[in-house]
Amino acid sequence: xxxxxxxxxxxxxxxxxxxxxxxxxxxxxxxxxxxxxxxxxxxxxxxxxxxxxxxxxxxxxxxxxxxxxxxxxxxxxxxxxxxxxxxxxxxxxxxxxxxxxxxxxxxxxxxxxxxxxxxxxxxxxxxxxxxxxxxxxxxxxxxxxxxxxxxxxxxxxxxxxxxxx
Amino acid sequence: xxxxxxxxxxxxxxxxxxxxxxxxxxxxxxxxxxxxxxxxxxxxxxxxxxxxxxxxxxxxxxxxxxxxxxxxxxxxxxxxxxxxxxxxxxxxxxxxxxxxxxxxxxxxxxxxxxxxxxxxxxxxxxxxxxxxxxxxxxxxxxxxxxxxxxxxxxxxxxxxxxxxxxxxxxxxxxxxxxxxxxxxxxxxxxxxxxxxxxxxxxxxxxxxxxxxxxxxxxxxxxxxxxxxxxxxxxxxxxxxxxxxxxxxxxxxxxxxxxxxxxxxxxxxxxxxxxxxxxxxx
Numbered sequence: 160x161x162x163x164x165x166x167x168x169x170x171x172x173x174x175x176x177x178x179x180x181x182x183x184x185x186x187x188x189x190x191x192x193x194x195x196x197x198x199x200x201x202x203x204x205x206x207x208x209x210x211x212x213x214x215x216x217x218x219x220x221x222x223x224x225x226x227x228x229x230x231x232x233x234x235x236x237x238x239x240x241x242x243x244x245x246x247x248x249x250x251x252x253x254x255x256x257x258x259x260x261x262x263x264x265x266x267x268x269x270x271x272x273x274x275x276x277x278x279x280x281x282x283x284x285x286x287x288x289x290x291x292x293x294x295x296x297x298x299x300x301x302x303x304x305x306x307x308x309x310x311x312x313x314x315x316x317x318x319x320x321x322x323x324x
Numbered sequence: 325x326x327x328x329x330x331x332x333x334x335x336x337x338x339x340x341x342x343x344x345x346x347x348x349x350x351x352x353x354x355x356x357x358x359x360x361x362x363x364x365x366x367x368x369x370x371x372x373x374x375x376x377x378x379x380x381x382x383x384x385x386x387x388x389x390x391x392x393x394x395x396x397x398x399x400x401x402x403x404x405x406x407x408x409x410x411x412x413x414x415x416x417x418x419x420x421x422x423x424x425x426x427x428x429x430x431x432x433x434x435x436x437x438x439x440x441x442x443x444x445x446x447x448x449x450x451x452x453x454x455x456x457x458x459x460x461x462x463x464x465x466x467x468x469x470x471x472x473x474x475x476x477x478x479x480x481x482x483x484x485x486x487x488x489x490x491x492x493x494x495x496x497x498x499x500x501x502x503x504x505x506x507x508x509x510x511x512x513x514x515x516x517x518x519x520x521x522x523x524x525x526x527x528x529x530x531x532x533x534x535x536x537x538x539x540x541x542x543x544x545x546x547x548x549x550x551x552x553x554x555x556x557x558x559x560x561x562x563x564x565x566x567x568x569x570x571x572x573x574x575x576x577x578x579x580x581x582x583x584x585x586x587x588x589x590x591x592x593x594x595x596x597x598x599x600x601x602x603x604x605x
Contacts, residue, residue, distance in 0.1 A: 175374070181457030182465070183379050191529070191589035193459050211335065212342050219346045228375070229461045230368030230492040230499045231507065233357040236458075238350030245343040248336075277460060280354050286506050290528060298459055 166209070166317055167217045173316070174201060174221045178228050193294050195301035196270055198225055200309045202240045203269045206247035207256050208317075218244035235280035236273075243273040259307040266306030270299040365476065368492035368499055372465060376497035379454040379465060433593060445558055446598040448472050450480075452591050453497065462505035462527065463488075464591055469496045477556050479597040485562035485585030486510065486550060487594055498596070503531065503563070504588055511554040512563055515547040523548060523563050523582060531564055533580030540578070542569055548582055558597055 177197035185194045198221055205214045205221075222237030229236075247269050256262050274295045278287065357364045433449050450466035468474050470493050480487040480500045488502040501508060508525040512533070519540040521533040536542060546566045552559025568581035 178371075178457045179375055179378055182375075182454045186455035186457070189589075194457070196459075198457075210339065212338060215339055215342045215346060219350070222350070224371075225458065226364070227367030228371045229456060229458060230365055230463065231361075231461055231501075232354055233364050233367060234350045234352070234354030237353065238347050241343050241346045241350060245340060245347075248339060248343075274460075280350070281460065282506060286526075288526070294459060 163209075163213055167213055169317060170201060170205065170209075170217050171220055171224065173313070174198060174224045177201060178224065182228070193297045193301065195305045196273065196298060197302075197305070197309065198222075198236075198240070199243065199270045199273050199302055200266050200306050201313070202243050202273070203247050203256075203262075203266050203306065204310060204313050204317075206244045206269075207251050207265075210248060210251065215241060215244050215248075232281055235277050238280055239273045239276035242276045243269045246272050256310065262307040262310050263303040265303075267299040267303030270302040271295055274298060365492040369494045372469075372492065372494040372497045372499060376453065376465065376467070376494065379497075380467060429593065447595045448474065448598060450474075450498070450594050450596055452594065460506075460527065462502040462508075462525065462588070463491070464500050464502065466498050466500055466594060466596070467496065468596060469494045469498050471495050473598060474498045474596055479550075479557045479561070481561055481595050481597060482586055482591065482593065484587070485564070486557060487586055487588075487591065489556055490596065500594070502588055503584060503586070504528065510557055510563060511551045512548050513551045514542055514566070515549050517541065517546070520551065521548070521580065529584070529588070530567075531582040531584055533566070533582055534572075534577065536578040536580060538571065538576075538578055542566060542578065542580060544568065548580075558599060 181194055181197055201221055202218045205218050209217065218240045219237050222235075222240035223233065225236035225240075226233045247265060250265065250268070254261050254265070256265055278291065278295075448468050450468040450472075452464045453467045454465035456463040466480075474490060474493050476490055476493060478490045480489060486503055488500045488505070488508060490498050491501040492499045502525070503510065503523070504525040504527060506525055506527050510523045512521050512523045513519060514521070517540070519536060519542055521536045524532050524534060526532055533548060544566050548563045548566060550557040550559055550561045550563060562585045564582040564584040566580050567583045570579055570581075571577075572579045
C-alpha cells in the first residue's frame with residue numbers, strides 16, 4: 160500500500176513537471192502552435208499500469224492539477240481525464256502497449272477523448288468550430304508521437320529497478 | 325482460475341463505478357466553479373506560487389541558451405583571425421548578445437513607459453515567464469503579483485494595444501487571460517464611427533466583433549478600440565483592425581472579424597494598468 164501511495168505521489172509530481180514543461184519549454188519554442196499533451200500520456204500510463212481505484216483517482220487528481228493551473232474552471236480536465244482513463248482501461252484488455260505503434264495509437268485516441276470531453280465541459284455549442292476539430296487531431300498526432308519515448312522515461316522513473324528486470 | 329477471473333471482473337466493475345462517480349463530481353465541480361470563478365482563481369494562485377520560481381529560472385536559462393545559440397550562429401563564417409581568438413570571441417559575442425537583449429528589453433520598457441505617459445495611466449511593467457499549458461486556454465503568467473499592487477481584472481497592454489486582463493494574482497506572479505481566449509469579452513467601439521460592439525476571442529489569431537446593428541456602417545480596415553464602459557479596460561486602447569463584415573446566422577446583427585493589434589505569439593514585456601477606469605488615450 161505504501162508503495163502504491165509513493166508511486167501515486169510521484170505521478171502527481173510528474174504531472175506538475177508536465178505542466179511546467181508544457182507551459183514553459185514547449186510554449187517557449189512555439190507559443191501559438193498546438194502542443195502535445197504530456198498529462199494525457201500520464202493518464203494512459205495509469206490506465207495500463209495502475210488498473211485499480213487508486214489509478215482512476217490519480218487520473219482525477221491529475222485533471223484537477225491541470226484545472227487549477229488554468230485559473231478558469233475547476234472540473235473539466237478532471238472529468239476528461241477520468242473518462243479517458245476509463246476508455247483506455249477498457250481498451251487495455253485488447254492490446255499491449257509495449258510496441259511503439261500501439262503506444263502512439265493509444266495515446267492518440269486518449270488525446271482525442273480527453274480534448275473532446277474537455278470541450279463539452281468547458282465550451283458551449285456556439286463556440287465549437289471546425290478549427291477545433293483540426294487542433295484535436297494535430298494534438299492527438301503530436302501526443303501519440305511523443306508517447307513511446309515518454310513511456311520509456313515513465314517506466315524508468317516509476318518502476319523500481321528490480322521490477323524492471 | 326475462475327475465482328481470479330471473477331475477482332478481476334469485480335475489480336474492473338469497481339473501477340468503472342468509481343470513474344462514473346468521479347465524472348459526476350467533475351460535472352458538479354465545473355458547475356460550482358462556473359458560478360464561483362474565484363474558487364478557480366485560488367487554485368491558480370497556489371499553482372503559480374509553486375511554479376513561478378521554476379518558470380523564472382526557465383526564462384533565464386532560455387535566455388542564456390538563446391544567447392549561446394546566437395553566439396554560435398555569429399561565429400559561422402568568421403574569418404581566420406576570429407578563429408584564432410575563438411574562446412575570447414565566443415565570450416565577447418555572448419556578452420554582446422546579452423547586452424543587446426538587455427538593450428531591447430530596455431527599449432521595450434521605455435516604449436511601455438511612453439504608453440503610460442501618453443495615457444496618464446498608472447501601470448507596472450511585467451515580463452512573461454510562462455504560458456498556459458493547455459491548448460484551449462489562452463493565458464500567460466507574468467512576473468509581477470500582489471507585492472507590486474496587481475489585482476484581479478486589471479487591464480494588460482503592450483506597445484501595440486490591448487493584451488487581456490489579470491484573472492489571478494499570486495505574491496510575485498499573476499495570470500493574464502489573453503484577448504484571444506474563448507471566454508474573453510471587451511466592450512469596444514469602432515474608432516472613427518463610434519459604433520459599439522463586443523469583441524470576443526475565438527481561441528485563434530482572429531477576434532470576433534458581435535452585436536453590431538445592421539443599420540450601423542462599418543468598413544474593413546477601420547480600427548476598433550476599447551470603449552471603457554466595462555469598468556475593466558481603459559478607453560481608447562487599440563484592440564485591432566476590422567478584416568471582414570458579415571450578417572450572423574439569425575440576421576439580427578452584423579459580425580465583424582478583427583485582426584488583433586498585438587502579436588500574441590511574441591509577448592515579452594507587458595504593461596499592467598493599475599487604474600480601473602482610465603481616460604481616453
